[in-house]
Amino acid sequence: MNTASRLVRFLGVGGFCFIVTLAVNYLLKYLLLGDHPTTAFLIANCVATVVSYVLTRQVTFTDRNSAFRKRIQIIGFTLVSAVGIVINSAPLYASRWIFGFHYPQVTFLEQEIADFISGPIIGTLLAMAFRWWALHKFVFPSGSSEPQKVDQLA
Template identity: 45%
Template structure:
């Protein structure tokens, strides 16, 4: 929490308020960035090796690995003050929603490869790689992220403030102190 405090203290007051107000979304974005890196490394690791002829399968496996990492990080950091469900229900809903996310994430790559025929021998290897990255890694990830943000808040972690966390309370106290000091 000390690193976050150091950043917050340096921000001008209007931006500090904005960060504090939207800290859950910002944390979700950080977790998304981490899982994007995991997803990309696993996807290309599989696609360039054992799943070379099956890029959609490679992407699905990569998204599943990134989803497991994302569950741990989201539960313990992004949505740590939220809850409202027993842990096994929460995990089941998380993975169900993430399964829909896998389909959403894979759909643009599937369309690129098999409907638009953006694969060798119809196009060059470079065009295929650019199309795979743009459709599978960028477009698919963004579409799945928007869906997951909405669904996680609505169904998996529905109750704001259900899990009291001392760090969150401390951050709110410090923000209130800095507001009153600046006024």
């Protein structure tokens, strides 16, 4: 599979997981965790990460799967995703608690617009760029490059 095709699949998986993140985030934020928007967003990202692992492995990097690499892939995916979740949540945290975009300092509408732009938009774009690079480089590396490394060491 060429890189452009893989990138389109990666973006498709990311788009679906973006919808999962938004749905879980807003359910938690408005039903259970109203005073803790960053926590709601972190939990939503964790749920979407589980969905993302399955879809990324089966759709985006389907040609780079092998039974013996599955444990390594799970560990790598978990580590990359943990860093991605921090990257994704950092702009929302900064917006709310560093820049003060929260009610009553701003109107409720301004707060919600700032939350949406900082978390789901800016955070997701930053995290997606990081995940694409890290997953492609470390978790699901090209199968053709691994034998070359072994041959060079021998």
